[in-house]
Amino acid sequence: MLGSTRRSSTRTRTTLIVALCAVALLPLAAAPAQATVSSKHCASVVVIGVRGSYEKAGTGSGAGDRTYANGGFGTTSGAAYYTQSLSTAGVRTAALKYPASIWPSLPMPGGYVTSMTRGRYELREELEDLATCSSATRVVLVGYSQGAHIIGDTLSKGQPIQLSATAKARIKAVVLFGDPTYRAGESFNSVKRTRSGMFPRGAGQLAAFASRIRSYCYAGDRFCQNVDNADAMKIHTSYDNITLEKAAATFIRSKL
Template sequence: MRQTRPRLFTARLRRTALTTGLAVATLAAATAVATPAHAVSSTLTCPGVIVIGVRGTNEAAGSGGGTYHYASGGFGGRLNLTSSVVTETSRTARRIALKYPATAIAPIYPISQQQGTVNLKNLVTSLGTTCSSATRFVLIGYSQGAHVIGDALASDSANRIAATYRSRIAAVVFFGDPTYRKGEPYNAGGAPNTGTWPKGAGVLSEFNSRLRSYCYTGDKWCQNAADPTDVHGTKYQTSAVQTAAKNFILSKL
């Protein structure tokens, strides 16, 4: 009897530990099911949303884009919301930085900008072909990056993305677009003038409800102004502008 009781006691401890462990595991599983699984970025080739960022002239490059593009990628310093959109959307999402020169010289701006437009068209076409229509796109560009996107979407562009893929673009955001035209319904920021190289009126009307073009008074490029306080270089990375743009995008997803 002296040996039996310790054995029974040990067996009870083991059963208690097993029961406790199962309870903890069950609680953890229940918690995992209750936690939304959407608030994380996806490494899938074809998630629900692909956010493409196009940096501005001379912004720092980094990793991003794909092997089928020219020059370097990177999001620069004004496209932080690409990350916020990916983590805050209710859908699976990933972000890609377009690879293109993003320079004003070597190569000069027109060559760099055109290369960016061609690269963007090729990128969206490639991803659109690879992924089903369930995958939507978001395009965000700052300065030259906005110019690049605009030329890939405009009705008068020779490098326009095909209609079948344009229809899958859920939202577009421009910051400090040098081709800004006053009076367009998608404009935001209250800037009163046109930009350095204003686009034709209505060439982006297909995107009136899906586009926001942020431009502010005094901006050197989207207002063709002197800009002594560097509105173009500082305004678009402020939390107010980034949050407004992010919320617009999320409302379209």
């Protein structure tokens, strides 16, 4: 009877040890799933869209809570879509998660300034995160209105906090729509305009990225041309058209 009890106790301990070992091995079994998420984050091409003021926000959160899991592209959605659909490489698209506000409010008391500050920070962090991917990952930035302003500020040589050399090298194409900081005479402007925007950027501030940028600004635009008349806002909100979106995607593809 005693021998039987000892054998039963031994079997119980053995079973418990096997079970604990199996539990200990579970994280190892889950590793491939984490690798899959990482691989998706570091796609061959990553397109980041930065929407304009008060355009609809997305939902959920991407890696690092800097982008939306779904939507949030606003006017940049078309260029992102055509870049993805016309490319043979693996393309991941994501929209920057930031307030996109202008006027002060309870959740955003600083209005445009606070929104811009948050946008620059989130974009910079996202770009530095993508810089940890392999050199095969190429980054594309597409911004409209306030979103274009944020992208330009982030890349500007006048910013006190500069992107790392690796992050800068990963950026292969930049498209700006209706940029309030539009400056007449820059080589990357799609059309030669004589007027500058509401907040014109200093000459040469984006020189390091000039060959990778295409800035689209319609004549009579309220912000990129600083025009104040009855049609100015209508013009500013007309960049979401197929012709322009495909032209932007063609430029992007030429840089990848």
